[in-house]
Amino acid sequence: MTSGARRASAAFICLLLAIIHTWPLALDPGRWSRNDNGDAQLNEWILAWVAHQLPRDPMHLFEANIFYPAHDALAFSEPLIVPALMGAPLAWLGASPVLVYNLVLIAGFALTAFVTCRLVERWTGDLFAGLLAGSAFAFNTHTLTRLAHVQGIHIYGLPLALLGVDAIITRGGPGPARAALVLVAAMVLMAYTSGYLVVFAAVMVPAALLARAPEWWRRARIVVPTLAAAAAVTAAAVLPVYLPYHRVAREQHMVRTLDTVNDYSATMTGYLASAGRLHVSTWSGRFFRDPVDSFFPGIVVALLSLVAIVAAVRARDQRGRVVMLGGIALVGLLLSLGTATPFYAIAFHAFPPMQGLRVAARFGNLFLLGVALLGGLGLAALRRGLPPEGGSYGSRDEGRGFRPLGSFRLLHSFRLLRSFRLLHSFRLLRSFRLLRSFRLLRSFRLQAEVLPIALIFLVNIEALRAPFDYREFTGVPNIYTLLRDEPGPVVLVEQPFFPRRMAFENAPYVLNSTAHWRPLMNGYSGYTPESYQRYADTFWYFPQERAFRAMKEAGVTHVMVHPHRFDRDAGRVIEQVSGRPDMELLAVGKDGIRLYRLHH
Numbered sequence: 325m326t327s328g329a330r331r332a333s334a335a336f337i338c339l340l341l342a343i344i345h346t347w348p349l350a351l352d353p354g355r356w357s358r359n360d361n362g363d364a365q366l367n368e369w370i371l372a373w374v375a376h377q378l379p380r381d382p383m384h385l386f387e388a389n390i391f392y393p394a395h396d397a398l399a400f401s402e403p404l405i406v407p408a409l410m411g412a413p414l415a416w417l418g419a420s421p422v423l424v425y426n427l428v429l430i431a432g433f434a435l436t437a438f439v440t441c442r443l444v445e446r447w448t449g450d451l452f453a454g455l456l457a458g459s460a461f462a463f464n465t466h467t468l469t470r471l472a473h474v475q476g477i478h479i480y481g482l483p484l485a486l487l488g489v490d491a492i493i494t495r496g497g498p499g500p501a502r503a504a505l506v507l508v509a510a511m512v513l514m515a516y517t518s519g520y521l522v523v524f525a526a527v528m529v530p531a532a533l534l535a536r537a538p539e540w541w542r543r544a545r546i547v548v549p550t551l552a553a554a555a556a557v558t559a560a561a562v563l564p565v566y567l568p569y570h571r572v573a574r575e576q577h578m579v580r581t582l583d584t585v586n587d588y589s590a591t592m593t594g595y596l597a598s599a600g601r602l603h604v605s606t607w608s609g610r611f612f613r614d615p616v617d618s619f620f621p622g623i624v625v626a627l628l629s630l631v632a633i634v635a636a637v638r639a640r641d642q643r644g645r646v647v648m649l650g651g652i653a654l655v656g657l658l659l660s661l662g663t664a665t666p667f668y669a670i671a672f673h674a675f676p677p678m679q680g681l682r683v684a685a686r687f688g689n690l691f692l693l694g695v696a697l698l699g700g701l702g703l704a705a706l707r708r709g710l711p712p713e714g715g716s717y718g719s720r721d722e723g724r725g726f727r728p729l730g731s732f733r734l735l736h737s738f739r740l741l742r743s744f745r746l747l748h749s750f751r752l753l754r755s756f757r758l759l760r761s762f763r764l765l766r767s768f769r770l771q772a773e774v775l776p777i778a779l780i781f782l783v784n785i786e787a788l789r790a791p792f793d794y795r796e797f798t799g800v801p802n803i804y805t806l807l808r809d810e811p812g813p814v815v816l817v818e819q820p821f822f823p824r825r826m827a828f829e830n831a832p833y834v835l836n837s838t839a840h841w842r843p844l845m846n847g848y849s850g851y852t853p854e855s856y857q858r859y860a861d862t863f864w865y866f867p868q869e870r871a872f873r874a875m876k877e878a879g880v881t882h883v884m885v886h887p888h889r890f891d892r893d894a895g896r897v898i899e900q901v902s903g904r905p906d907m908e909l910l911a912v913g914k915d916g917i918r919l920y921r922l923h924h
Contacts, residue, residue, distance in 0.1 A: 330451055334441050335434070338458060342433035345463045346471065347790040353426035354419070356794035362831030364472035366401060366848055368421040371428060371474070372838040373398065374408035375415035386568040390834055391847035391856055392815060399568040400578065400849035402475045405516040407432065421838050422797045425474065432477035437462035439480035440693075443487050444700035447645065450707060452776035456783055457700030460625045463787045464692055465598040469615035471792070475521070476686070481514035482693055485525050489532050490645070492550055493540045500546060504554040508561065511554075515562040519569065520686055522562070523677050527659065528652055528690055535651040536644045573680060578851045580682045582663055582672060588616060589662025590685035595619045600787045619660070619688040621695045622786040624779055628702030629695050635705040642701055649694040649701075656690025682850070699783075703776055803913030804839035807882065814842040817875055818884045821845075821863035827852045833884075845880065867900045876924050883907070885918045 325333070343350045358364040369390075377385050385405075388397040410431060411424035441458035445451055461483070470476040488507030492500060507529075514521035533540070533551075540547045572578045594617035598608040603620065612618055621629075636646035658667050662684035672678050807814055818833040830848040837844045845859060862874035875883070885901060887894035894916075901907050901920065908921040 330445075331442070334445070334451060334455060334458075335438050337455060338437035338441065338462070339430075339434040341437060341459060341463060341784060342430045345433065345468060345784070345788065345790055346430055346792065349426055349792070349794065350430065353430075354423035355796055357422045357426070357797040358472045358794065359422070359797055359832075359835070360795045361472040362828040362848055364425070365831040365835040367404065367472065367474050368425040369834045369838055370398070370401060370404045371408045371411055371424055372415060372421040373841075374403075374405055375412040375424070376838075376841060378405075378409075378412070379416075389837055389841050390844050390849070391853055392843035392845050394576070394847075394853040394855050396568045396572050396576075397847065397849070397853075399572045400847075400851040400853070402518045402520075402850070403516055403565055404475060404518070405565070406513055407474050407478050407517060420797070420799065421835060429471065429474050429477055432474055432480075433462050433467070436467075436477065436480045436483075440483045440696065440700075443483045444697060444704075446487065447490070447642075448701065448704035450700075450704040452707065452773075452780065453700040453704040456625075456628070456703050456776065456780045457696045459780055459783045459787075460622065460696035460699050461693055463784060464622070464696075465600055465603075465618045465620055465787060466615075466688060466692060468787060468789045469599050469618055475518040476689075478517050479521060479689060481510045481517065481521055482525060482528065482689070483697070484513070485510035485529060486532065486693075486697075488554075489529055490648075492547055492554075493533070493536050493644075495543075500550045504550050504557075507551075507554045508557050511558040512561045515558075516565055519677070519680055520683075523675075523681060524656075524687065524690055526675070526677070527655060527671070527687075528693075531651050531655045532648045535648040539644050569680065572851075576851075576853050578853075579679050582669060584682055585668065585672070585684045586663045588683040588685055589664060589668075590617045590619060590660040590688055591664070592661070593617075594685070594688075595657070595691075598622075598786070599789055600785075601789060602786055616683060616685045619685075619691060621692055621699075622783055624782045624786065625695055625699035628700075628706070628779070629698035630702070631705055632698045632702035635702070639705070642705075646698065646701060649698045651694075653691045653694025653698070656687045656692075656694065659687035660685050660691065703779060707776060800836050800839045801914045801917055803884075803911050803917055803919055804836050806911055806919060807840035807842050810842075810882070812881075814840075814882055815878070815880050816840075816842055816844050816846075816882045816884060817863060817880045818844070818846045819863070819866045819886065820889050821860055821866060823860045823864055824852050824857040827856070829889075842882075845878065867897055867904075872904070872906070872922075875922060880922055882910075883920045883922050885920065887916045887918070 349356050357368075359368075373388050374385065377388075386396045386398040391397045391400070407428045411419075411428040414424050414427065415421075437458035439458075440461045441451075441454035443454070444457040445454035448454070461479075462477075467477055467479075485507055488503050488505075488510055491503035491506065511522060511525055514525055569578075593611050594614075596608060597611040597613070597618040598604055598620040599612060599615065599618055600608075600622075603609075604612055608620060611620075632642075632646055633650065636643045658665055659671065662668050668684060807816060816837075818830070820829075822829040827848050830846040833844065833846045834848050845856075845863075847856060859874070859878060863871055865871045885897065887898055890897045898918070901918075902909070906923045908923060910919045910921055912918050
């Protein structure tokens, strides 16, 4: 199989797995949604806003239409520029925000799996090892509980950054300049997708360099300038996306406290928690309390990681990578615990970008990445056999042919696998009796393809949560298109206007604004500005007179009233509003939604 065919096969498998793990989303991506979650509606709006604003006024991309009159409203959440650009052609052709989001979500899963696969294949020459690592990193208990967070799925920048760092360290593959460009590209992709990702990478890269210092220290004259140049180019490239977040932090106080971080940290029991149907229904359910705190990597991946570690004791060529990946996993685990250890507080004060992060638990992505890549190296070790002491295994230059398990020498003393000879030289494992009771496999002479395919299958089965129960999306109500065509300036308020602690209730308003893009005083995002609370203090009392007075003072021109959201007070609200001479009814839409023009 040619290298191009191998890449195409891997890409197809990764896409197929993405469809399976999000099933039945691919059956009707314009209809099914996770709009039961306000974050999904927020991210649908972000993708749509970027696609709308970039070709019209890129210099004011962050001056989004929500939370009016607050500035840089896009910076209250993730920029999602890279995923938005992927879906922009569909948006320009008239696709709904939900359709665009769902297709970009599936693409994110597939890309994360594929890039991780390519990284491990480059390291080992083993496509199966790559597919296992890609499956483990893209489809796990953490990512599959974050379908509402497309930024948590488009995480391919992390393995891509490792590819660049590894190439700089080892001088393998591309030269220093090309390796630096790979690292820069990865950092830019992450910065223009998510602030979390670029912070993760800023932690991961130094950890990788420190773990492998013995390999590159004598070449510091080449490595250090290469890294410095990469850092300088990255800083210049991400400046346009950094400045709005810096302004928001300085002018609107969007800085997290350690107390906030403590509320969104992982726990050690979270590393035993799995949302996969297999585990949650058997043993892991008692550990699963919150999707934020769920990082069990899977039994197969954990065992293969141990194989990689044991093999690295004897394999010189992969030893540095195993140490690096173990260090990355450990750093991710420790930081995900937040203030439960002193390390997070130290990093919080020493590295200001961390002060913009709320969910410390998401550092668990680094743990999952390290373990997934170790799992891939472990499978490569199993497929090639343990080398003699001081030898090497799994290098790219070794034969790519797939040997039958009879040639392996890793499990000689396991009666179950006596004929396979997988662990012949692992003397420390001779006394293990993990698989002795599986006598039915004694007579099997499996070919090399069977074991890796079975392990890849098991990794995906362990993580599987599909089929999901999605919510039907029937489209943005047509009444909102009237605002798009309304002559003159428009400042919209949607009622009820919820207080700050209930800002998530504004998520449908945010999504509906994609039909008109007029300034909206409501909003929902990762951060709620202080100006919103000031307005909510009086707007909440609609239809009382003080609410009308405050809306007029704020320059509101139109009011969209949702009677069904007032519950038992709906009739009284409509009666009072209808009796006001300053409220001109323009239209009545789906579910009784009423659009008024507010006269001053």
